[in-house]
Amino acid sequence: MTHFPTSVPLGTPAPASPVNRPAVEFRAVTKRYGAFTAVTDVSFSIETGTLVTLLGPSGCGKTTTLRMIAGLEQTSIGSILIGGEDVTTRSAAERDVSMVFQSYALFPHMSVLDNVAYGLVVGGMAKRQAEEAARAKLELVGLAGLEKRLPSELSGGQQQRVAVARAIVLEPRVLLFDEPLSNLDAKMRRRVREDIRQLQQSLKLTVVYVTHDQEEALAVSDRIIVMAGGKIAQDGSPRDLYERPASRFIADFIGDANIVPALLEARDGGLGRFKVGAASLILPHRDVAEGPVELAVRPHAIQLAAVGEGSGGVPGRILYAAYLGDHMEYEVAVTLGGREITLFACTLDVDTPRVIGDAVSVGFVPQSVTVIPA
Incomplete structure (x- = not known):
């Protein structure tokens, strides 16, 4: 794999000024x-x-x-x-501005070098100078030595890098x-x-x-x-x-999340005590009012234990189990808020997997649970 030169991560941008306006x-x-x-x-x-x-x-x-x-x-x-x-x-x-298209939009009859230099030549730059600039950008993206190849002779990843080089050569x-x-x-x-x-x-x-x-x-x-x-x-x-998703849509869209009904029983400062079935969680309340709320629970925040091993957990039943090499994925049926819902869970325990039909006690890791604002 080719790595580009690295730099110190960017800090917080300074406030806009006449010489530092938003791009x-x-x-x-x-x-x-x-x-x-x-x-x-x-x-x-x-x-x-x-x-x-x-x-x-x-x-x-x-x-x-x-x-x-x-x-x-x-x-x-x-x-x-x-x-x-x-x-x-x-x-x-x-x-x-320069744009890198989904389809790459490379000229199939032109060499890699000519593709990258094309915009500069069309803009009036001398061909030799344009080719020098194109070679420098191809080296930057890890494609030095491939200048004479046609796009059809490159892998998809290499074609993508040609498209990037063609865009950034225009500065x-x-x-x-x-x-x-x-x-x-x-x-x-x-x-x-x-x-x-x-x-x-x-x-x-x-x-x-x-x-x-x-x-x-x-x-x-x-x-x-x-x-x-x-x-x-x-x-x-x-x-x-x-x-800190701002809505149910964001919680569900950004990464996998289980949307779980809960009850905010009390608030104390910035924290609240939430009841999820038989389980109790202390979480930042995010200014929601006491009463029924919804929580976003990430799959890795769900802990599965055998019935009797987990105290205060929510009773559940394994509906689906899949081995994915370094982790297991499960769908677990639980009853919360008076209705049955299905939770998606991921665990790293691949040595003692659970099977469809197993009864389990479901617990939650508070650090990966967040309140969804109303």
């Missing part, structure tokens, strides 16, 4: 296609040198938002600023990625996302990255903007979104 800014942007509204009143800013991911399910508006940054779509209402300059009505060629103010890993297998996706993150940090690139893959977003991002129904559902760091 990208959306001001109350709406995009309509006839009677259909794809993006509704979206506002955000992206600081220079950060990687921000637009995340969400299909049809949420994330790709439309990216295409508006690129100038491939025009806003219906609102303004877009890049480097503090209003580019709302400018064409794609006038915005100083854009903002680099855009549209579902860049969707054509790669699982192992290659992990490798290439590490490469992209290391490249972004080492060169302090400003990157806007679109994906529907939650794990991918958590792995590469300084910040994640989750979209749903054309609006921003939550905007924050990967840890904020995973550990």
Whole structure:
């Protein structure tokens, strides 16, 4: 695996000033296609040198938002600023951005070197100078020595790196990625996302990255903007979104989560005592009122014990069991809030697996349980 040069992780960006403006800014942007509204009143800013991911399910508006940054779509209402300059009505060629497409969009009849140098040559740079710049970027992405090959002679991961080199050789103010890993297998996706993150940090690139893959977003991002129904559902760091989801949708969408009914019995300072069936948990109450609430319980927060071994647990029954090498996955039926629900659980105990039909006592690790705000 090729690793790009590393750097010290980026710190908190300084406040915007005349010489340190947000790299990208959306001001109350709406995009309509006839009677259909794809993006509704979206506002955000992206600081220079950060990687921000637009995340969400299909049809949420994330790709439309990216295409508006690129100038491939025009806003219906609102303004877009890049480097503090209003580019709302400018064409794609006038915005100083480069885009890495899902399909890579490499010229099949051109060599790797010619593909990377193409934008510079079209922009008026002398061919020899453009090729020198292209060679430098190919070396940066770990493709030195492959300059004469055609795209068809490269693996999917190598083609992706060519597309990245072609984008960064233009030295854009903002680099855009549209579902860049969707054509790669699982192992290659992990490798290439590490490469992209290391490249972004080492060169302090400003990157806007679109994906529907939650794990991918958590792995590469300084910040994640989750979209749903054309609006921003939550905007924050990967840890904020995973550990402090702002809604039921976010809790269910960011990583696997079991949505469990509970009762907040009492509050004391920032903590509350929650009742989940027979189990009692002390958790940050996140300002919810006493009474019925919902908790987001991560699969690894569920502890399974034989009946009689776990005191104060919730009675359950194994519905499904799967061995995945380094862990077991289970579906467990429990009765909570007067109805039967199914919990998804993961455990590292692969030596003494439970089988379908086993009666178990279900407990919860408080550190991986969070309250869902009303």
